[in-house]
Amino acid sequence: DADVTQTPRNRITKTGKRIMLECSQTKGHDRMYWYRQDPGLGLRLIYYSFDVKDINKGEISDGYSVSRQAQAKFSLSLESAIPNQTALYFCATSSGGSWNEQFFGPGTRLTVL
Amino acid sequence: TQLLEQSPQFLSIQEGENLTVYCNSSSVFSSLQWYRQEPGEGPVLLVTVVTGGEVKKLKRLTFQFGDARKDSSLHITAAQPGDTGLYLCVRHNNDMRFGAGTRLTVKP
Numbered sequence: 001d002a003d004v005t006q007t008p009r010n011r012i013t014k015t016g017k018r019i020m021l022e023c024s025q026t027k028g029h030d031r032m033y034w035y036r037q038d039p040g041l042g043l044r045l046i047y048y049s050f051d052v053k054d055i056n057k058g059e060i061s062d063g064y065s066v067s068r069q070a071q072a073k074f075s076l077s078l079e080s081a082i083p084n085q086t087a088l089y090f091c092a093t094s095s096g097g098s099w100n101e102q103f104f105g106p107g108t109r110l111t112v113l
Numbered sequence: 114t115q116l117l118e119q120s121p122q123f124l125s126i127q128e129g130e131n132l133t134v135y136c137n138s139s140s141v142f143s144s145l146q147w148y149r150q151e152p153g154e155g156p157v158l159l160v161t162v163v164t165g166g167e168v169k170k171l172k173r174l175t176f177q178f179g180d181a182r183k184d185s186s187l188h189i190t191a192a193q194p195g196d197t198g199l200y201l202c203v204r205h206n207n208d209m210r211f212g213a214g215t216r217l218t219v220k221p
Contacts, residue, residue, distance in 0.1 A: 042211040104155025
């Protein structure tokens, strides 16, 4: 079984809808992250969490919110989706060791019409 | 603003050829990582380099960190179709920043 899972894997929605993307991990890591990937822009950090009570904004947090329900779960919400939020979204975890290797989920492809 | 410049953006070669891709910045990194991302999957860590001038080898892949810790290169010898993917460099300072990647295609 995968260490980091994301649901759904694909989602098509309409402008203005609320969307939640979910991430679960079995690695026992404290740190979790949400990124979006756009062609030509690489991965950009949306939010990150270093433990259950910790939430931090990343490079591009506007239009997004997150919830860290438990050590193993970190969800990303788009309160009112817009077309420029169409992207590939990745969840990642890390143990917070010296070089902070991150373990990524398989991604969620979101299309906002 | 891209803090990391990766070049080339796209590279298509034949199996057996050698190649080098680059990661450059105007600022110094405390450390740098290379990840590979295959289609439909998330990135996977290949290597971390920390010391200026450091060279690390991973089978046919050779990673070099520049002496001034502002650049890095990845050289692949005798590329194989299984090397196909998006190669991302990631710099660490107070945060992590990803480059846009080099998309490599190795044709059989």
